[in-house]
Amino acid sequence: MHPAGGENKTSPELPGVRQIWEARKRIRPSIYRTPLIYSAPLSDRLKGEVYLKLENLQEIGAFKIRGAANKILSLPEEERRRGVTTYSTGNHAQAVASMAGKAGIPAVVCLSNRVPEAKKRAIARWGAEIRVTGSSQDDAEAYCRKLAEEEGMVLVDPFDDPFVIAGQGTIGLEILEDLPDVASIIVPTSGGGLISGISAAVRTTSPEVTVTGVSMERGAVMHASLEAGHPVVLEESDTLADSLLGGIGLENRYTFRLVQRYVSRIVLLPEEEIARGMAFLLKYHKMMVEGAAATGVGALLSGAVTPEDREKTVIIVTGNNVNPEAFLDSVKSVYTI
Numbered sequence: 001m002h003p004a005g006g007e008n009k010t011s012p013e014l015p016g017v018r019q020i021w022e023a024r025k026r027i028r029p030s031i032y033r034t035p036l037i038y039s040a041p042l043s044d045r046l047k048g049e050v051y052l053k054l055e056n057l058q059e060i061g062a063f064k065i066r067g068a069a070n071k072i073l074s075l076p077e078e079e080r081r082r083g084v085t086t087y088s089t090g091n092h093a094q095a096v097a098s099m100a101g102k103a104g105i106p107a108v109v110c111l112s113n114r115v116p117e118a119k120k121r122a123i124a125r126w127g128a129e130i131r132v133t134g135s136s137q138d139d140a141e142a143y144c145r146k147l148a149e150e151e152g153m154v155l156v157d158p159f160d161d162p163f164v165i166a167g168q169g170t171i172g173l174e175i176l177e178d179l180p181d182v183a184s185i186i187v188p189t190s191g192g193g194l195i196s197g198i199s200a201a202v203r204t205t206s207p208e209v210t211v212t213g214v215s216m217e218r219g220a221v222m223h224a225s226l227e228a229g230h231p232v233v234l235e236e237s238d239t240l241a242d243s244l245l246g247g248i249g250l251e252n253r254y255t256f257r258l259v260q261r262y263v264s265r266i267v268l269l270p271e272e273e274i275a276r277g278m279a280f281l282l283k284y285h286k287m288m289v290e291g292a293a294a295t296g297v298g299a300l301l302s303g304a305v306t307p308e309d310r311e312k313t314v315i316i317v318t319g320n321n322v323n324p325e326a327f328l329d330s331v332k333s334v335y336t337i
């Protein structure tokens with residue numbers, strides 16, 4: 001989306017609740033309205049009541065279908081013909097590939113060599129072309145931007161796009177419908193599209209709700225950027241939460257400001273606590289989820305986030321794209337919870 005004429009180019013208008021309601025109408029046929037379930041095992045261990053929003057149940061196994069669907073379904077005919085391209089740690093790529101495939105639009109996905117094989121296969125399944133380049137998210141992004149410029153494809157940004165943010169924000173509307181007295185929402189955070197959308201949806205109507213981000217300890221770029229007061233770059237290192245890898249972009253236009261405005265804080269988790277979250281969801285909820293998706297549970301189990309008495313807390317369980325062998329390796333060391 002281009003900012004309206006005359007608008008300051010460096011601070012375009014932020015998407016709000018209106019764009020999120022429009023997204024909801026637009027994407028309804030393309031997504032599942034996921035269940036919000038009560039977690040007795042977590043609630044028993046904590047003072048508050050804990051609920052899980054199960055985005056791992058989306059068809060592609062992650063919430064990112066919401067943002068991709070909203071972006072792709074709002075493209076004008078002429079842009080659809082040129083096709084779409086993206087760079088991603090995997091789930092956004094799957095989302096773009098699946099939506100483009102369903103809409104009959106050509107798609108090229110640019111990935112770094114850190115992206116696991118299972119995710120590559122999952123993307124290829126939807127009929128998108130994959131190009132692997134470089135060893136970091138930034139390398140993949142640079143290549144993708146070149147492709148957009150030289151071949152005229154539409155770049156579907158994984159997080160810093162008002163349509164993508166509004167699509168992810170539809171989760172916030174569903175939470176408010178299902179649990180109107182929610183007090184706190186815990187959101188796995190990387191580029192911040194998810195937490196921006198959810199907090200814009202929720203805090204506009206219910207400003208008393210606390211929204212907390214969770215990231216891995218090493219390479220938490222949004223967290224470091226908040227501390228610095230502007231977007232920064234960090235080096236990437238391997239993590240169980242591989243879907244949280246990647247920067248926020250030095251030229252970040254939307255998510256950094258939205259996070260600054262609406263998010264109370266971002267907590268950081270060591271690898272063992274992420275593994276513990278994964279093991280807990282397996283043992284007590286019989287769900288195999290990826291590291292990123294288990295960070296919310298890890299944050300509660302570790303005490304990084306502590307709900308007050310009877311306070312209702314929602315955790316976003318963001319995705320399940322992890323191969324079973326890697327999953328079992330991760331949880332083995334912490335299985336006695």
Ligand SMILES: *Cc1c(COP(=O)(O)O)cnc(C)c1O
Pocket residue numbers: 062064091092158159188189190191192193194195243244290292293318319320
């Ligand atoms: C992308 C992703 C996130 C983080 O979303 P952002 O919008 O980049 O902050 C969290 N969990 C999973 C499974 C993801 O794929």
